[in-house]
Amino acid sequence: MLGRPGYHIRRALRNMRQSPFLSLASIATVALSLALLAFFALAVLNVQQLMASWGDEMAIVAYLDDPPEEKVLQQWLADIRAYAEVQDITYVSQPEALERFRERLGPEAGLLDGLDAQILPASIEIHLREELRQRTTLETVAGQLQQDARFEDLTYGREWLEKFEAFLLLLRISGAALGSFLMFAALVIVANTIKLTLYVRQDELEAMSLVGATSLFIKLPYLFEGTLQGLIGGVLALGASLLVFRLLLMDVLAKLLMITGIDTIHFLPPAWQVGLVLGGGLIGLLGSLFALRKFARIGPA
Amino acid sequence: MIQLYNVTKSYLRGQNALNDITLKIEKGEFVYLTGPSGAGKSTFLKLLYCAERPSRGQILINGRNITRFGVQRIPLLRRDFGIVFQDFKLLNRRTVYENVAFPLEVTGHKRFEISKKVYQTLKQVGLQHRLNDHPLQLSGGEQQRVAVARALVVEPLILLADEPTGNLDPDVTLEIMEMFKDANARGTTVVMATHDRQLIRQFPRRILELDAGCIQMDDLPC
Numbered sequence: 001m002l003g004r005p006g007y008h009i010r011r012a013l014r015n016m017r018q019s020p021f022l023s024l025a026s027i028a029t030v031a032l033s034l035a036l037l038a039f040f041a042l043a044v045l046n047v048q049q050l051m052a053s054w055g056d057e058m059a060i061v062a063y064l065d066d067p068p069e070e071k072v073l074q075q076w077l078a079d080i081r082a083y084a085e086v087q088d089i090t091y092v093s094q095p096e097a098l099e100r101f102r103e104r105l106g107p108e109a110g111l112l113d114g115l116d117a118q119i120l121p122a123s124i125e126i127h128l129r130e131e132l133r134q135r136t137t138l139e140t141v142a143g144q145l146q147q148d149a150r151f152e153d154l155t156y157g158r159e160w161l162e163k164f165e166a167f168l169l170l171l172r173i174s175g176a177a178l179g180s181f182l183m184f185a186a187l188v189i190v191a192n193t194i195k196l197t198l199y200v201r202q203d204e205l206e207a208m209s210l211v212g213a214t215s216l217f218i219k220l221p222y223l224f225e226g227t228l229q230g231l232i233g234g235v236l237a238l239g240a241s242l243l244v245f246r247l248l249l250m251d252v253l254a255k256l257l258m259i260t261g262i263d264t265i266h267f268l269p270p271a272w273q274v275g276l277v278l279g280g281g282l283i284g285l286l287g288s289l290f291a292l293r294k295f296a297r298i299g300p301a
Numbered sequence: 302m303i304q305l306y307n308v309t310k311s312y313l314r315g316q317n318a319l320n321d322i323t324l325k326i327e328k329g330e331f332v333y334l335t336g337p338s339g340a341g342k343s344t345f346l347k348l349l350y351c352a353e354r355p356s357r358g359q360i361l362i363n364g365r366n367i368t369r370f371g372v373q374r375i376p377l378l379r380r381d382f383g384i385v386f387q388d389f390k391l392l393n394r395r396t397v398y399e400n401v402a403f404p405l406e407v408t409g410h411k412r413f414e415i416s417k418k419v420y421q422t423l424k425q426v427g428l429q430h431r432l433n434d435h436p437l438q439l440s441g442g443e444q445q446r447v448a449v450a451r452a453l454v455v456e457p458l459i460l461l462a463d464e465p466t467g468n469l470d471p472d473v474t475l476e477i478m479e480m481f482k483d484a485n486a487r488g489t490t491v492v493m494a495t496h497d498r499q500l501i502r503q504f505p506r507r508i509l510e511l512d513a514g515c516i517q518m519d520d521l522p523c
């Protein structure tokens with residue numbers, strides 16, 4: 001009796017055709033809330049990715065105002081390499097530092113003409129092993145190095161890292177809060193639209209139950225209807241966020257993150273895209289289940 | 302087929318709608334349920350198809366005690382019934398064909414089987430030419446014939462009718478009565494609530510007269 005999904009889906013489609021405005025309202029709500037959620041996810045994911053890529057450049061830099069002679073220096077470098085966390089180190093001598101600075105200045109490089117290489121310190125750039133490039137490990141290794149009088153003058157961009165991590169956390173928390181609020185709102189609205197259609201069709205539900213339709217048989221099309229509306233909403237949200245991403249967000253994010261090459265900004269990964277659509281379906285299904293709970297006893301009126 | 306033992310029904314407020322009713326209706330009987338408005342006719346029928354539960358007493362349908370039937374078993378019980386109402390209770394957004402087919406769809410009949418039975422039944426009630434119309438495009442009499450077709454298409458054990466001719470003019474009333482008689486002749490037990498005395502005189506059958514929830518008279522035609 002219930003083994004005919006085609007039959008129930010046809011009934012669901014007919015119901016939707018017969019109250020297009022209510023259906024559109026549900027679809028639009030799901031689409032809107034999921035699209036907002038998708039925008040947030042886009043922002044978080046991209047910022048996160050950016051941080052990861054910056055992480056590659058994260059290094060501890062020990063400045064040597066007064067670099068020792070070559071033999072001593074090699075010993076120092078060997079000492080640093082001995083740390084288990086360290087992957088490799090680069091020594092930048094004073095002339096190299098000046099050369100780099102010159103390169104960075106580009107057309108303004110003339111300003112440096114005639115200056116002595118001594119004005120810039122030499123430095124040792126210490127790169128940690130890839131899996132350890134996080135604020136906490138950077139902090140520990142830097143702390144250990146700092147104990148050593150030779151490498152007192154250390155930087156590893158701690159403040160900025162902290163700020164960035166805090167920003168990311170804020171973004172995630174507000175995204176999650178807004179997201180769950182929106183999902184909940186979508187759920188309530190879908191539940192209420194379905195409830196409204198049920199009220200409109202109460203006579204029909206009664207007539208069905210009088211000829212011996214089980215309550216599952218009566219409800220099934222409404223569950224399909226809700227789920228289908230949710231899925232459509234999810235697909236629309238995906239489409240809308242892709243569109244907005246292409247037309248707008250890509251530029252805005254790129255500017256916001258001060259990135260030159262736009263190809264480092266990414267759309268939601270495939271798993272998220274699927275999740276968005278399925279999430280819509282789930283909202284629809286739960287919404288209609290909610291609505292139908294009250295109608296559990298259609299039978300003996 | 303239908304047995305009631307000391308059945309009392311009281312709604313939340315007010316006096317008993319039915320008061321200590323004990324009676325038996327045999328298989329194949331045709332019974333009128335009559336009495337003034339508010340006597341308890343509709344309540345009696347509702348107890349039979351489990352739209353209401355008795356406050357006291359036991360009801361047996363076809364040997365099963367339905368008094369303690371769980372909600373899940375009610376739909377199955379109703380498949381043994383055909384029910385006709387004064388206000389038709391059709392699915393107004395479905396065609397005539399779909400309305401009559403619906404009880405068969407519910408019980409999972411095959412499509413060709415459904416169409417065969419639906420055509421056959423619509424022909425019996427003389428509406429085979431209206432099967433693609435919607436109920437609201439039909440006259441009251443035609444709508445009631447659709448409702449009767451819907452009730453009879455499942456070849457019910459029991460036909461329950463609550464003032465089925467209450468809104469219809471005399472000729473249509475006679476048509477409907479003929480259909481009920483035919484169904485009865487094919488073995489369906491019929492319980493029909495009506496306060497149309499003339500109709501009862503015209504088609505004399507067993508009469509159960511209710512008044513204020515009590516049986517006033519249980520009479521076979523002379």
Ligand SMILES: Nc1ncnc2c1ncn2[C@@H]1O[C@H](COP(=O)(O)OP(=O)(O)O)[C@@H](O)[C@H]1O
Binds near residue numbers: 314336344
């Ligand atoms: N759902 C209900 N709630 C409360 N009282 C009801 C309800 N249905 C019927 N009654 C009362 O029960 C009595 C019998 O009603 P009913 O069975 O409809 O009588 P009839 O069909 O003979 O006119 C009446 O007094 C009516 O007011």
Ligand SMILES: [Mg+2]
Binds near residue numbers: 342343
């Ligand atoms: Mg009544």
